[in-house]
Amino acid sequence: MHRRTAATLAAVALTAALSGCGSDDSKTDAPEKAPATSATTAATTAKPKTDAETATGIPPKPDAATQAAYIRALTAIDPGIVDGDEDKAVSRGRDQCSTIHNFPKDAAKQADLANQRFTSPSHPEGFGQATATLIVKAVHANLCPTF
Structure with a gap:
C-alpha cells in the first residue's frame, strides 16, 4: 500500500509540474501575435x-x-x-x-x-x-x- 501511495503522489506532482510548464508557454506565444x-x-x-x-x-x-x-x-x-x-x-x-x-x-x-x-x-x-x-x-x- 505504501508503494501505491508514493507512486500516486509522484504522478500528481509530475502532473502539477507539467501543468505549470504548459501555462508559461502560452504566455510567451502572446507577444508574437499581430498588433x-x-x-x-x-x-x-x-x-x-x-x-x-x-x-x-x-x-x-x-x-x-x-x-x-x-x-x-x-x-x-x-x-x-x-x-x-x-x-x-x-x-x-x-x-x-x-x-x-x-x-x-x-x-x-x-x-x-x-x-x-x-x-x-x-x-x-x-x-x-x-x-x-x-x-x-x-x-x-x-x-x-x-x-
Missing part, C-alpha cells in the same frame, strides 16, 4: 476567444463603451429587453452573434432564434418577430459587425 487596435485589444483582453467560440461565431465580451452602446440600442427598442440585467443581455447577444454567423442569409431564422433567446419576466415567450428583428440588428451592429 491589434486599442478597441480590439480592449475587447479581447476582457475575455479572449476560445477556439470553440471562434468556430461558432461568438465574439469576445465587449469593452465598456461597446457594451454601453449595445445596451442603449436594446433599451431604445424596449427597456424590458435588458430588464436590469446587462450581463444577461450581453450573453444573449453574443449567443445571437453565433446565429448570425451560422445563418448569415436567413433573417427569418435569426429573428426566430432572437425571439426565443431574448425573454423577460413580462415577455416569457419573447418580444415578437418585429421586435426580434430589431434586436438582431442591434446585436449585429454592436457586438458582431463583421459577420
Whole structure:
C-alpha cells in the first residue's frame, strides 16, 4: 500500500509540474501575435476567444463603451429587453452573434432564434418577430459587425 501511495503522489506532482510548464508557454506565444487596435485589444483582453467560440461565431465580451452602446440600442427598442440585467443581455447577444454567423442569409431564422433567446419576466415567450428583428440588428451592429 505504501508503494501505491508514493507512486500516486509522484504522478500528481509530475502532473502539477507539467501543468505549470504548459501555462508559461502560452504566455510567451502572446507577444508574437499581430498588433491589434486599442478597441480590439480592449475587447479581447476582457475575455479572449476560445477556439470553440471562434468556430461558432461568438465574439469576445465587449469593452465598456461597446457594451454601453449595445445596451442603449436594446433599451431604445424596449427597456424590458435588458430588464436590469446587462450581463444577461450581453450573453444573449453574443449567443445571437453565433446565429448570425451560422445563418448569415436567413433573417427569418435569426429573428426566430432572437425571439426565443431574448425573454423577460413580462415577455416569457419573447418580444415578437418585429421586435426580434430589431434586436438582431442591434446585436449585429454592436457586438458582431463583421459577420
